[in-house]
Amino acid sequence: MTHSNFTTEFADFTPIASPLSTRHIPALGLDLVDATVDHTIAALLAPGRRRAFFMNAHCCNVRRKDAGYAAAVAQADMLLPDGIGIELAARMTGMRLAENLNGTDLVPALLTQAARQGKSVYLFGGTPGTAEAAASRLASRIAGLSIVGTRDGFAGASDAEAAIADINASGADIVLVALGVPLQEIWLHQNAKHLDAPLTLAVGALFDFLAGSVVRAPKIIRRARMEWIWRLAQEPKRLASRYLAGNVAFLSHAAAKALGQISAADIQRRFLDITVSASALILLSPVLALTALAIKVDSRGPIMFKQTRVGRNGKPFTIFKFRSMTTDAEARRAEILGTSDRDGVCFKSRQDPRITRVGRFIRRFSIDELPQILNVLRGEMAIVGPRPALPSEVSVYPKRAIGRLSVKPGITGVWQVSGRANIDFDHMVEMDLSYADRQSLLMDIVLIAQTFRAVFSGRGAY
Numbered sequence: 001m002t003h004s005n006f007t008t009e010f011a012d013f014t015p016i017a018s019p020l021s022t023r024h025i026p027a028l029g030l031d032l033v034d035a036t037v038d039h040t041i042a043a044l045l046a047p048g049r050r051r052a053f054f055m056n057a058h059c060c061n062v063r064r065k066d067a068g069y070a071a072a073v074a075q076a077d078m079l080l081p082d083g084i085g086i087e088l089a090a091r092m093t094g095m096r097l098a099e100n101l102n103g104t105d106l107v108p109a110l111l112t113q114a115a116r117q118g119k120s121v122y123l124f125g126g127t128p129g130t131a132e133a134a135a136s137r138l139a140s141r142i143a144g145l146s147i148v149g150t151r152d153g154f155a156g157a158s159d160a161e162a163a164i165a166d167i168n169a170s171g172a173d174i175v176l177v178a179l180g181v182p183l184q185e186i187w188l189h190q191n192a193k194h195l196d197a198p199l200t201l202a203v204g205a206l207f208d209f210l211a212g213s214v215v216r217a218p219k220i221i222r223r224a225r226m227e228w229i230w231r232l233a234q235e236p237k238r239l240a241s242r243y244l245a246g247n248v249a250f251l252s253h254a255a256a257k258a259l260g261q262i263s264a265a266d267i268q269r270r271f272l273d274i275t276v277s278a279s280a281l282i283l284l285s286p287v288l289a290l291t292a293l294a295i296k297v298d299s300r301g302p303i304m305f306k307q308t309r310v311g312r313n314g315k316p317f318t319i320f321k322f323r324s325m326t327t328d329a330e331a332r333r334a335e336i337l338g339t340s341d342r343d344g345v346c347f348k349s350r351q352d353p354r355i356t357r358v359g360r361f362i363r364r365f366s367i368d369e370l371p372q373i374l375n376v377l378r379g380e381m382a383i384v385g386p387r388p389a390l391p392s393e394v395s396v397y398p399k400r401a402i403g404r405l406s407v408k409p410g411i412t413g414v415w416q417v418s419g420r421a422n423i424d425f426d427h428m429v430e431m432d433l434s435y436a437d438r439q440s441l442l443m444d445i446v447l448i449a450q451t452f453r454a455v456f457s458g459r460g461a462y
Contacts, residue, residue, distance in 0.1 A: 168196045328354075
């Protein structure tokens with residue numbers, strides 16, 4: 001029998017005896033563990049009794065509505081920050097937690113160290129057969145782990161006294177309870193005092209991940225803090241409200257509480273930006289790879305083109321695009337300014353001699369703009385907004401045009417879906433000013449939907 005996966009992944013764990021620090025997050029009204037995985041595991045396994053819960057955006061939403069769950073959370077010994085939503089909520093008040101203590105990563109690491117200390121574990125919860133399947137996988141992956149019992153979370157949880165008696169009879173040092181939020185926390189709040197195990201831990205859907213009922217995200221996705229997108233892709237119907245609407249509601253509430261001057265609408269639009277751009281980065285990765293290869297084969301020079309553009313309130317930033325022109329394009333710009341087919345400040349030429357063969361194709365379908373997804377993730381751009389201007393263009397803007405810099409520049413927007421380069425500069429400015437005055441989440445969603453039609457029509461793209 002092999003013990004490669006979990007044991008290898010957490011082989012470098014070193015017990016740490018220093019006290020576990022916590023941090024109060026005003027945006028949440030919670031004291032969360034502010035420590036690394038190693039520190040947290042050492043504290044969880046230290047002598048003494050403790051009850052620990054993971055807290056993610058969904059948990060915080062439930063806590064606001066469920067008094068019983070809120071009481072259980074208030075009495076927990078340790079609250080572990082789990083997920084990008086909690087991380088963002090902390091940052092809203094200028095705080096940065098030491099680590100995202102995601103349960104699917106932390107619990108296997110915890111059990112790996114528990115096995116080394118000779119501690120045993122009991123798995124309680126899940127649909128019939130899920131706890132047994134999770135236990136089997138843990139036993140095969142963690143050398144020396146002592147699993148002293150399992151019990152399902154349906155018929156097995158219907159009689160609390162019988163469940164407590166079975167758990168105590170097992171002699172378990174650790175009890176993992178997976179009844180789902182908020183039932184698991186409320187159950188532990190009511191019954192943990194009757195359990196002999198020093199450590200009780202509510203673990204949500206962990207057994208489903210271990211049993212293979214839900215496929216765990218690859219490590220690269222987890223490290224990029226995008227596991228919620230992975231889960232959503234697998235269970236879109238059940239998880240859409242929790243991971244999309246739920247996170248929007250959570251971040252809006254947290255932002256309103258932490259920073260009263262920032263509107264919920266601003267937070268919702270930022271969440272839309274992150275959701276759409278991160279999803280697009282994953283879904284369009286084959287297109288991005290093929291485009292990069294085509295550019296490399298077609299002409300000499302770098303695959304990516306970087307250029308300084310002017311962002312919100314005149315702040316400059318570096319924009320990313322696929323290179324669609326020859327490497328001397330910037331040097332040749334001055335000599336062809338007179339050939340512009342577009343009236344006004346912004347230069348655009350249908351027969352621009354600097355554009356490569358691949359460049360014409362990727363411009364036709366706006367593929368050259370896709371790397372700006374990175375600008376959106378970095379917060380320099382939005383999915384929807386005015387196109388970012390060159391500093392040389394802004395320097396000669398008429399006074400009225402300066403107003404288009406009052407919002408973040410975007411990958412798409414009113415101008416882009418209305419004809420792009422076929423729209424002259426003055427009309428583009430009026431469109432952008434109108435958008436800045438009437439900006440809303442619904443408008444952004446409509447413009448994103450209209451972008452697909454604009455891209456496939458190719459109108460004004462050259």
